[in-house]
Amino acid sequence: MRGSVYYQSAVLTKVIFVEGSKKENRINPNHEQYQCISSFKTMESYRNVWNNFFNYLKEHFKLKNCELINDDHIKSYIEYKIEYYPSKQYLEKITSALGKLEVALNKYSKDKYEIPIIYDFKIRQKLLRNAKDLKLVANNYHNRVYSDANLIIQHLNSYNHQLAASIQLEGGARSEGVTLIKEEQLKGFKIDNISKKTVGVIETKEKGGKVGDVLVSLTTYQKLGNYFTNNNTSTFKIKYQDYLNDIKNSCEKLNINYQGSHGFRWTFAQNRIRIYQKFTYTYEQALQGVSWEMKHFRANITEHYLGK
The missing domain is CATH 1.10.443.10 (Intergrase catalytic core)
Structure with a gap:
């Protein structure tokens, strides 16, 4: 996909955002609105994460085409965020947004190509669990100074x-x-x-x-x-x-x-x-x-x- 970070996220937003979509359609695997987003506020929040992620890839990987995203990029971005000791809620929002990015890319690819690209970002869930288990997310202040x-x-x-x-x-x-x-x-x-x-x-x-x-x-x-x-x-x-x-x-x-x-x-x-x-x-x-x-x-x- 060509275009700026914001153009690409806009294209993917159109793929997955269906204002007013009924929940029964969004949870039905056989419906065309399956896994879509119906809330404008949620979509706006997720798109902000996508923009931040795409800018990160552009700066750190020189990657300008969101169709080339793979699980290594997902892993790198989440670990980058974890390093700055985010709140549990913020990290959960990031992983949820990346999950919807996976859905949007799969839908986009399926509509565009005869043989679509398959995207699988489940590594995000493993990284979130590990961050919680290792207490790398903040519920309150956590001193990260090394004793020696x-x-x-x-x-x-x-x-x-x-x-x-x-x-x-x-x-x-x-x-x-x-x-x-x-x-x-x-x-x-x-x-x-x-x-x-x-x-x-x-x-x-x-x-x-x-x-x-x-x-x-x-x-x-x-x-x-x-x-x-x-x-x-x-x-x-x-x-x-x-x-x-x-x-x-x-x-x-x-x-x-x-x-x-x-x-x-x-x-x-x-x-x-x-x-x-x-x-x-x-x-x-x-x-x-x-x-x-x-x-x-x-x-x-x-x-x-x-x-x-």
Whole structure:
């Protein structure tokens, strides 16, 4: 399917939205309105999720045709959402919307092709169950700070994963800021305005296209620079799921509660607040400063990482 994200979601909306459709028709497998949506409000909510999902695929997979979506894309998107510790209700809405996307794509394909494409996104249900079982969704505040982040990093099996985790811990980068780093993103050294120490600067583009500097130790910065030189490459790349599995295995070995890769970002936030206050910044100044460093805007967002 060609067209913008919003055009494609509009086409699929027309396939599945039947205003005023009777429930008896929507639950009848033999009726043409089977599994359709009759509520405008529900359809609007689901379409917003579709748009967000399609934009995610465009940015992370360079995928511009929704007909090419498969369960790997569904898995990646849901895991991406889980990393930001969503509410249980929000994650349930996402998985429901993706379920209706499956229905819409199957209906669209059946009408368009003699041999239709078959879409099966049932992996979304497994991921939702796992997230609930592992308490990766929020019913209330859940502290995701690692008790000994450096020890976890030392026990990661992959050197590249150790490097990625160090960047998250020291600079507060999101996962998308460390799973793919190009050599051109290394911007040299500078004096950290807060600690007055010399640090390495990595420019990252993360959630929502936000561009900014991630400040890391000289050791970590030099390791990343050496990676490019020693491997004769201009790209540092790791697989997100392999990265999570390595972190999880390390936590299990050490009997430390697993908090995903985002746990390193939480730990950064609390550590960085302490550094601000050590150098005589007020609590309010520390909140705002850390918020900007984490590519947020409002100071009170930082309080989420502090349990307030």
